[in-house]
Amino acid sequence: MNNPALSKINSSFVRKSGVNRRLDKGFKILGIASTAFGLIVLLVLIIDIFLDGAHRLNWDFFVSFPSRKPELAGILSAWVGTVWVMALTALIALPLGIGAGIHLEEYARKNFLTNFIEINIANLAGVPSVIYGLLGLGLFVRYFNLDRSVLAGGLTLALLILPVIILSTREALRAIPSSIREASYALGATKWQTVRYQLMPAALGNIMTGVILAMSRAVGETAPLITIGALTYIAFLPQSPVVFSGGFPFIHFSLQGLFDPFTALPIQIFNWVSRPQKGFFADAAGGIIVLLGLTLLMNAIAILLRHRYQKKVRW
Amino acid sequence: MLYKKRIILKLKEFLIERGLFFCSLLSVLTTLGIVLVLSFETFEFFKEVPIWKFLTDTQWTPLFVNKHFGILPLLCGTFLTTLIAIGVAAPIGLVSAVYLSEYASLKTRNIVKPLMEILAAVPTVVYGYFALLFVTPLLKQIIPNLSGFNSLSAGVVMGIMIVPLISSLSEDAMRAVPMGLREGAYAVGSNRLQVALRIVLPAALSGITAAFILGISRAIGETMIVAIAAGQQPRLTLNPLVPIQTITAYIVQISLGDTPHGTLEYRTIFACGMSLFILTFILNIFSFKLKKRFQEIYE
Secondary structure: OOOHHHHHHHHHHHHHHHHHHHHHHHHHHHHHHHHHHHHHHHHHHHHHHHHHHHHHOOHHHHHOOOOOOOOOOOOHHHHHHHHHHHHHHHHHHHHHHHHHHHHHHHHOOOOHHHHHHHHHHHHHOOOOHHHHHHHHHHHHHHHOOOOOEHHHHHHHHHHHHHHHHHHHHHHHHHOOOHHHHHHHHHOOOOHHHHHHHHHHHHHHHHHHHHHHHHHHHHHHOOHHHHHOOOOOOOOOOOOOOEEOOOOOOOOEEOOHHHHOEOOOHHHHHHHHHOOOOOHHHHHHHHHHHHHHHHHHHHHHHHHHHHHHHHHHOOO | OHHHHHHHHHHHHHHHHHHHHHHHHHHHHHHHHHHHHHHHHHHHHHHHOOHHHHHHOOOEOOOOOOOOEOOHHHHHHHHHHHHHHHHHHHHHHHHHHHHHHHHOOHHHHHHHHHHHHHHHHOOHHHHHHHHHHHHHHHHHHHOOOOOOOOHHHHHHHHHHHHHHHHHHHHHHHHHOOOHHHHHHHHHOOOOHHHHHHHHHHHHOHHHHHHHHHHHHHHHHHOOHHHHHHOOOOOOOOOOOOOOOOOHHHHHHHHHHOOOOOOOHHHHHHHHHHHHHHHHHHHHHHHHHHHHHHHHHHHO
16 A cells, blocks of 8 residues: 555545445435325325315215306216216126137237237227227217217227226236146146136136226226217216116116216316316315225225235245 | 037037137227228318318418318427426436336335326326316416416326336336346446446336337327316417417317317317327337337347
8 A cells, every 4th residue: 555556546446436336325315206206296186186175075066966056066977977887888898808818818829810919909008098089989979879878988988998908818817827727628628618717717816906907097087088079067867777666567677878978077077177167176176086086996906906816826 | 419519519619719709809990990980080181171281281270260270280289298298207207217126125116116006097187187276386486477278287297197107117127137137247346326327227228218109109199187287279389388289189179069070170180180099109019019129138
């Protein structure tokens, strides 16, 4: 260390490594800040909306139709419409999406057509939702003459979430080791028996996770429903599918409600946000609390489900 | 008896396979449906408005007496909000991806990632409300001449919405980089930052680019935030403080009105939809190819 030149190099090395260490520490703080930023915004958003709309959440809000007076307006037609459309969306998209996922993962041979379908699904998952609305408008509302009905809305949203369900079904099936399939075939099972009795039960948890996430996306979708022309102001409900009255046998089933016009929770919120009167902003915030609660609940269920299945299943 | 049973079983298998095949074919039919519906109405539109006018006219006034059908102002609005959104989402998303992939412990990651997913799950109409009634008043205190409707707050909120997408896809790309590369760099004396910036980031570049492109495509197609908070005035400007209109917001505006089926105004939304579809389609395919190439290198 007596050599002055050597000690100079040495000290510059120490200085440099000190700088590097500080840069590393600094970046870590930056990283934590960036990651926390989104979460802080989420927190601020939730608090802001609660401050704006919590006082609107009472029984009347849920059982009243929209009104010209903000303090009398409610979300009855909105949430009933959302329940109708969601039920229909699930009924249509679930079997079709899971079926397509099974076909692509278990049945399809690797060829040009399969490859094409795969690229196509990846692309569909990225098509803006408002385009699905235009598809619904051109195809279901106009061409099939379904008008602005619950059925047209359900079909449109079903097409929208189909790619998500297909992709999560495929992922769930891919996670099952091939030894399970081989054991099933060795016992003489056919392809469908293998799928039905071995793969489906094993993949169900992960598929349901994907399905719930897809549904939580559909609940909040506004643009496609506006585009197909769902009404923004409506003071009646679609006809109930089950009616307990009238003559014998005192219970009547009807699917007439499918063809009735409807509104939905996000559309009602959008309508209130775009009004100039300030009073409706509180209604919008109230509606948002309900919608956000629903979305977050579905997400929480999906996360718990995934966590549970990941723990339980060890191949 | 056994023979007969076999035939029935075979038939059942065959029918099920056909049925499942039809399900996956439905996705192709959906794309076909989109292309056909959009092209049909767009074709009708271009019969009345020449395509070169649509692409070069600098005014968009289909609802006025003096009608102009130039997509440029709407494209400009879309471009502006997208630019702001990516300006917010790219740095935040990338830095947080580096943090989650290279710095954070497994425990932190397991807690933070689901929370980030919630941020992506918030309905866009909620973000619209937030942009109009929280972010705009907040920004107004800093920038007094900010309009009530503007592309700045819509873009910023859109950026926040896209952060989880960019962060999680970039992190996936970085985590797919083989451990051996990192270990080699550590062995010659690098620290975490050097490993992250000089080894992992370049190695994961195509995956990260794919994430960014997907983010851009999402921002272009985003509808409710801009419909609520950015205004309804199509104009050719890059000023983020004034009301503008995006392609998507225009489609919503027309859909809310009582535009009769078959009119020129009705067809404009399909022409706009077509432009939007082509734009996002190119970006999505590009992103998909990049991601595929990236997966081929490391898997």
